[in-house]
Amino acid sequence: MIDEFASRPDPEVTCANCEACCCRQEAMLFNDTEVPDDLIEINAQGEKSMARLDDGRCKALDRHTMVCTIYETRPWICREFEMGGYECLSARADNL
Ligand code: SF4
Ligand code: SF4
Incomplete structure (x- = not known):
């Protein structure tokens, strides 16, 4: 029997x-x-990434609201990140 709900995000x-x-x-x-x-932040190879603070989180994150302060102009990689997708679930699990 096919579970039609199996692929739906949690x-x-x-x-x-x-x-x-x-x-x-x-x-x-x-x-x-x-x-x-x-x-x-620019590494030795000249590659650019979002800078992170000592707590490991992106510098653009508002620490009080936990909301991105540059949401409208956030990087492409953040726009592509799928809530509920594999990487999201993995990131959540790592934070436990
Ligand atoms: S969404 Fe992207 S730019 Fe915004 S706080 Fe998170 S990592 Fe930083
Ligand atoms: S890990 Fe997933 S649920 Fe958590 S903020 Fe990122 S996209 Fe949202």
Whole structure:
């Protein structure tokens, strides 16, 4: 028997009950020209990514609201991140 609900995202998984777990991961920048310079880190190879603070989370994250302060102009990689997808579930599990 085919379970038609099997591929549906878990409704319990939402950003509202998550402490921005994915914002601990390295967010590489590619053609993201709207990210302010003071939020960007450049490694020895010249690759750009979102800077992170000592708590491991992205510098652009508001620590009080746990909301992205540059949501409208957030990097492409953040836009593509799928809530409820494999990487999301993995990030949430890592934060336990
Ligand atoms: S996308 Fe996933 S990991 Fe990121 S804040 Fe939302 S629920 Fe948490
Ligand atoms: S830019 Fe915003 S969405 Fe992307 S990692 Fe930073 S805080 Fe999270």
